Structure formats: structure tokens, C-alpha cells
Amino acid sequence: MAKYIIGVDVGGTNIKLGLVGPSGRILAKTNLSTKGYNHSRAKLIDGLVHAIQKLAQENKIARKDILGVGIGLPGLVDFQRGVVIFMPNIRGWQNVPLKTILQKRLHVPVFIDNDVNLITLGEWKFGAGKEYKNLICMTLGTGVGGGLVLNNALYRGEGSAAGEIGHIPLNEKGPVCNCGGLGCFERYVGNHYLLARAVKIFRNKNIRLEDIFHLARQGNSSAIRFWQETAAHIGNALVGIINLLNPRLVIIGGGVSSNYRFMKETIHKVIRQRAMKVQKNMVRIVRARLWDEAGIIGAYVLVRESIVRR
Amino acid sequence: MAKYIIGVDVGGTNIKLGLVGPSGRILAKTNLSTKGYNHSRAKLIDGLVHAIQKLAQENKIARKDILGVGIGLPGLVDFQRGVVIFMPNIRGWQNVPLKTILQKRLHVPVFIDNDVNLITLGEWKFGAGKEYKNLICMTLGTGVGGGLVLNNALYRGEGSAAGEIGHIPLNEKGPVCNCGGLGCFERYVGNHYLLARAVKIFRNKNIRLEDIFHLARQGNSSAIRFWQETAAHIGNALVGIINLLNPRLVIIGGGVSSNYRFMKETIHKVIRQRAMKVQKNMVRIVRARLWDEAGIIGAYVLVRESIVRR
Structure with a gap:
């Protein structure tokens, strides 16, 4: 063979x-x-x-x-x-x-x-999701993507378009998103939007996400808050997904997740405070492994x- | 046998x-x-x-x-x-x-x-969902429930708790819900909350949802607006679900859905305006049939x- x-x-x-x-x-x-x-x-x-x-x-x-x-x-x-x-x-x-x-x-x-x-298939079979039957894989980058393993199979949706975690609205009157929606999750945490927020906060047109990561490592409180606010949005998006799909695992990957250590605590706190009891007690949140x-x-x-x- | x-x-x-x-x-x-x-x-x-x-x-x-x-x-x-x-x-x-x-x-x-x-099983096999492989069933009542048929099977989740459509947050800073979350969908359209809103709007402590239905039928603009606002929340919740799960069908049932004709247009409008193109173009929204x-x-x-x- x-x-x-x-x-x-x-x-x-x-x-x-x-x-x-x-x-x-x-x-x-x-x-x-x-x-x-x-x-x-x-x-x-x-x-x-x-x-x-x-x-x-x-x-x-x-x-x-x-x-x-x-x-x-x-x-x-x-x-x-x-x-x-x-x-x-x-x-x-x-x-x-x-x-x-x-x-x-x-x-x-x-x-x-x-x-x-x-x-998602890679992480499920060889990465952070081995042996799991119900998991969500979220990729944080310019776009915010998602993959769903449900009932031990990749779920693609009726028209191959399932998994658009980035376009779950977080606020009914939120800002307009590229997709035409309002207040989409990606509109808060997609790289371009993170950068636009950073330019304002740090009053620096040329700032990069790596710089804010670096600043946070050095203990800069604005940078730490920047990642905490980002993490709160991630947590809020996950609350809805966790309540709806009751997964055993959430895998967070993509470029922004390299800052996971500045976001982990807030993500967990938001889920602990806001998600439903049964769902939150059984879900694990981990970083992607295969990069x-x-x-x-x-x-x-x-x-x-x-x-x-x- | x-x-x-x-x-x-x-x-x-x-x-x-x-x-x-x-x-x-x-x-x-x-x-x-x-x-x-x-x-x-x-x-x-x-x-x-x-x-x-x-x-x-x-x-x-x-x-x-x-x-x-x-x-x-x-x-x-x-x-x-x-x-x-x-x-x-x-x-x-x-x-x-x-x-x-x-x-x-x-x-x-x-x-x-x-x-x-x-x-959900009933509607899927004998009601509005016959022959569909990917559908969402939403029940609007005191609680807002949901059932998910994905990849041609009922999806129950890791701990039998999947389908909590009512506890998808619609706003990050929304009002506190019974479940401990903030801004949950049910917090806007569950019967008790609808009634509390109605008592204020109509300045009548004893008003029932049937009365507002009746008023809407008579052309009362406050009652019509009441159902339209309710429908907008339903539409917003569905936008997230439709983007995430790319279903072919959404079935709306439960007591409140008997007012569907005052909500239909707004629900469709919100989805048309806010959901992603591929997803919204293939999804049908219908009322439950088996009651x-x-x-x-x-x-x-x-x-x-x-x-x-x-």
C-alpha cells in the first residue's frame, strides 16, 4: 500500500x-x-x-x-x-x-x-484534542476561524460554511463588521481591529501586536489591560459556544494565542462567571499544540x- | 413484533x-x-x-x-x-x-x-424538519430551549447539555440572567421578561402575552412594536447560530411563536441584514408544525x- x-x-x-x-x-x-x-x-x-x-x-x-x-x-x-x-x-x-x-x-x-x-482535524487527531469527541478549535488571526468536532466527526454544516466563530455577534448594537453583521466577535479581536485599538491606546502608528506582547511581559499596565480586554471578548464568545454546544474541549490557536498567558486568567474567569454550570464544569480550554x-x-x-x- | x-x-x-x-x-x-x-x-x-x-x-x-x-x-x-x-x-x-x-x-x-x-426529534421526523440533515429547533416559552440536528443526528453534547440557545449572550454588558450569565437571549425573550417589559410599556400590571397578541391584531402600534422588538432579539440570536452552524432549517416553536406572523418579517430582515451570505442564502426559517x-x-x-x- x-x-x-x-x-x-x-x-x-x-x-x-x-x-x-x-x-x-x-x-x-x-x-x-x-x-x-x-x-x-x-x-x-x-x-x-x-x-x-x-x-x-x-x-x-x-x-x-x-x-x-x-x-x-x-x-x-x-x-x-x-x-x-x-x-x-x-x-x-x-x-x-x-x-x-x-x-x-x-x-x-x-x-x-x-x-x-x-x-481542527490535525489538532483533534495529533494535537491538543486527541481522544476527544466534542471539541471546538478557534484560530485567532486576521480572521477568527473555527472548526467543530461534534459527535466524534468534523461538522462542516449544510453548505460547508459552519464554524464561523468570528461572526457570532457579541453585541446587538456593536460596530459594523466586514461580513455585514454588527458586533461580530472578529470585529473585536481580529488582528486589524486589535491593531487599530492599540494605535489609539499607545498613541503609536507603527505599533505591532508583538510590541504589545513585549510590553506586557515587561509589566506595562496598559499592555496587560489590552490583552485582558481582548481575553474578555474571547471569553464572552466562548460562553455562547460552550452553552450551545457543550464541548469537552476548546483549543485556542492562531497568532494572537501566542499571548495566551496574558489572556488565560481572564478567559477562564469570564467562563467561570458567565457560562452554565454543567457546561463550564466539564469544558477544558487549552492552547493549540501543532502550530x-x-x-x-x-x-x-x-x-x-x-x-x-x- | x-x-x-x-x-x-x-x-x-x-x-x-x-x-x-x-x-x-x-x-x-x-x-x-x-x-x-x-x-x-x-x-x-x-x-x-x-x-x-x-x-x-x-x-x-x-x-x-x-x-x-x-x-x-x-x-x-x-x-x-x-x-x-x-x-x-x-x-x-x-x-x-x-x-x-x-x-x-x-x-x-x-x-x-x-x-x-x-x-426536536418529533419535528425532524414528522413535522417541519422532514428530510433535513442539519436543523435547529428553538422553543420560545418561559425558558428558551433548543435542539440541534447536525450531520443527520441529534447532537446532545458532551454532558447532554447542548442546545441552550436561550443562554447565548446577545450583549456583553446585558442584564443578569438566572443562569448567572449576562445578556442571555432568554433574558430578553423568555415569557417572564416579555411580561415585565409589557407591564411597563402598557402600564397594566395584569396584562398577558395573549393580550398583546390581540392588541397587535387590532393594529395597536405599541403592541406591533413590542413583537418587532422581540423578533429583533430572536433574529440576532439566530444570526450567531446560523453563522456558526450553517443549518438548512430553523424551526421556531413554543408559546410565543403563535405570534409568529407579527415577528416573521423582522426575524427575516435581521437575518438578511446581518448573517453571512452563504449561510443566510441557504437557511429556511419556519414555524413548528406538531405543537x-x-x-x-x-x-x-x-x-x-x-x-x-x-
Whole structure:
């Protein structure tokens, strides 16, 4: 039986590829800059084909030894049909049957899914969520994404769009969000909004989130408060999710979660004060474990589970 | 094979029983007042046993013709183990192995679950939700409950506590809720809170929700606005749920939903304005169809599915 899987994580900045061995270990990795490929659909497809082929060749893996390729993409992906419905930040992608296109060119099975779904699969099977049946995975970055494992299966929703934790409203009369909603969770904790708040608080146009992290480490009270306020929003969003879905675990990942130690206490406090008794007593809140490899590991899980199930 | 199922819906006011035929039709019904039974655990158990036996006898159904008994209870119920973990409004119920107790006395299979879960099962298989794989059922009453059908199965959560739609916060600094949370959805649209708002608006201590319904029908602008404001809260709660779970259908039931025609337009408008494009374009919002029989029909579904699956 073919032993190797190639996992691909297409992000807004980088395209990460990994060759994954039979037990789920990443044997080799490579990176492309997304910039060079997001001008046209054909260019990105060509780029993916070449990078996948190159990764296999460089590691002396023959086509027959590749079980499949799994790809996570930043957008709405219909996993069942293998179609990219759209990607908000990469041009020219609407209803692209990427699975079929790539299978014709690579001659190996290809599976595609939303990037956060793959991160969730990775954390569930190989990261912080091992052995759990009901968990929520939240990624804090420019966007705030989410993946849901419910009844021991990834829940994708009716139209592959489930998991939009970032667009749960926190306030009925909150500020307008990009999505058209009001008071969305992402509108409070997405990177751009955090930065905009930081620029005001610290009166510094060039401040970066890393700087506020650094300031908090040095004991700067404004910086500590900045992360506590951020954490309170995270806690409030989680209260609704925990009450509604009664998960056993919440995994927090993404760039902002590297500041988790300044947010942990407040997140826990808000949940302790506001969530329902049964739900809050059984939920654990933890940080993601796989970091930037979660997507590649998740692609491995996707391919394995898809092929075993056929 | 045994053909009949007895469905029981234990509510705060009434205990409803129904004898259900093989095709899911209710052949006979009976009612008890909960009041007479909620003083002690033993009394309620005795009451259930006698009422179930009497319903069978009166309809000349022998024990061997009863496939099973399904019971919905207003509280936290562990369906798998058959244990009532607690019921907030009926005294003396904590960790009661009701399934085992009743099976010993009735000598037929017994299945127990949360009442809103059974309403959801009923609506899903025989009501407004037929053929749907991903739906949300919301019950608007004194409490605001919810049931979730995800990936074509009822989702109960890690500790049987999922579905608490009423305790999704709508505002981070909203009013304190009974559950300890702030700004919970139920805190805006639960019957007691609606009434308290109505007393102020209409300056009438004895006003009932039916009166405001009546006034709205007569064109009273305060009453119409009252229901529109209520509907806006319902819409806002649904925006979060729809964005997160991407359901195909939302079923609205419970007492307050009889005023649905004064709320429909606003609920739809809020969702149209605020929910995410993919999610809102595929979701349908409808009223419940089975009304006060949903619990009994749901009990029928529970028994059928539990026995077939064993």
C-alpha cells in the first residue's frame, strides 16, 4: 500500500507543503510565497502541481507510494464534491473543481477542504484534542476561524460554511463588521481591529501586536489591560459556544494565542462567571499544540480518513 | 413484533401521554396535572407508572404489544445511561436512574431524554424538519430551549447539555440572567421578561402575552412594536447560530411563536441584514408544525430509533 501523504496548507502569505510518513510524522517541508501565485487561477494550480511533484521527487517518493494529497484552502470549500466555492483573498476562484483538476495532473487521489477544518482535524487527531469527541478549535488571526468536532466527526454544516466563530455577534448594537453583521466577535479581536485599538491606546502608528506582547511581559499596565480586554471578548464568545454546544474541549490557536498567558486568567474567569454550570464544569480550554504544522497534519488526517472510508 | 409506543411529555404544568401506533399516529391521549406529582420523586414515578399502565389498559394494549416507552423531561437527562441528572423545577430529582426504575416496574423498554430534544426529534421526523440533515429547533416559552440536528443526528453534547440557545449572550454588558450569565437571549425573550417589559410599556400590571397578541391584531402600534422588538432579539440570536452552524432549517416553536406572523418579517430582515451570505442564502426559517404533540411524537421517534439501533 502507498505510504506517503503530501499535505498542503494554502495561506494568504505562504503555501506550506509537507511530506508526511505513515505514522503522521512530517518527513520534509517546503514553502512557497503565495504572492507569486495569486494573480490567476492557472498560476496557483501550476504552482501547486510543480511544488507537489518536486517535493516527492526530492525525497525519492514514487507516485505509487503516494496515498494521496490533502489541501487546505482559505475559503469556502465543498469537501464532498472537491470544489473551491470561493476564496475571499485569492482572485479568480469561484466554483473551481480543484480536486478533479489536480487528480488529472497528479494521478493520485486529491482531497480538499477549508484550512481551519484541516487545522481542527490535525489538532483533534495529533494535537491538543486527541481522544476527544466534542471539541471546538478557534484560530485567532486576521480572521477568527473555527472548526467543530461534534459527535466524534468534523461538522462542516449544510453548505460547508459552519464554524464561523468570528461572526457570532457579541453585541446587538456593536460596530459594523466586514461580513455585514454588527458586533461580530472578529470585529473585536481580529488582528486589524486589535491593531487599530492599540494605535489609539499607545498613541503609536507603527505599533505591532508583538510590541504589545513585549510590553506586557515587561509589566506595562496598559499592555496587560489590552490583552485582558481582548481575553474578555474571547471569553464572552466562548460562553455562547460552550452553552450551545457543550464541548469537552476548546483549543485556542492562531497568532494572537501566542499571548495566551496574558489572556488565560481572564478567559477562564469570564467562563467561570458567565457560562452554565454543567457546561463550564466539564469544558477544558487549552492552547493549540501543532502550530504552523497543524494544517499539514490535518491534510494527512483528511486523506487517511477519506481513503479508509471509501 | 410489538407495535405500540407510549410517549410521555413531562412539563412544568402538565404531563401529557400518548399511545402511538406503528406509523407514528397518536391513537389516544391523556393528561395529568404536574402539580399533584412534583412533591416527591416517588409520587411522580408512581404517577407515571399508573398513567402509562392505565393508558395501555384503556386501549386494550397488552404489555407484549408495547415496543417501548419514551419520556421527555424538563431538565438535564443522560439519555445513554437513562439517568435524570437534575430538573430545575421539580423537586428531589438528582441523579435518578429513571430508565432502570421504570423498566423494573413496567417490564417494557424505557428511554428518557430532555423534553426539547424530543420535540426536536418529533419535528425532524414528522413535522417541519422532514428530510433535513442539519436543523435547529428553538422553543420560545418561559425558558428558551433548543435542539440541534447536525450531520443527520441529534447532537446532545458532551454532558447532554447542548442546545441552550436561550443562554447565548446577545450583549456583553446585558442584564443578569438566572443562569448567572449576562445578556442571555432568554433574558430578553423568555415569557417572564416579555411580561415585565409589557407591564411597563402598557402600564397594566395584569396584562398577558395573549393580550398583546390581540392588541397587535387590532393594529395597536405599541403592541406591533413590542413583537418587532422581540423578533429583533430572536433574529440576532439566530444570526450567531446560523453563522456558526450553517443549518438548512430553523424551526421556531413554543408559546410565543403563535405570534409568529407579527415577528416573521423582522426575524427575516435581521437575518438578511446581518448573517453571512452563504449561510443566510441557504437557511429556511419556519414555524413548528406538531405543537403540543411534538414531545409525544418525539418520544415515539426516540424509542423506534433506539430499538432499531441496538
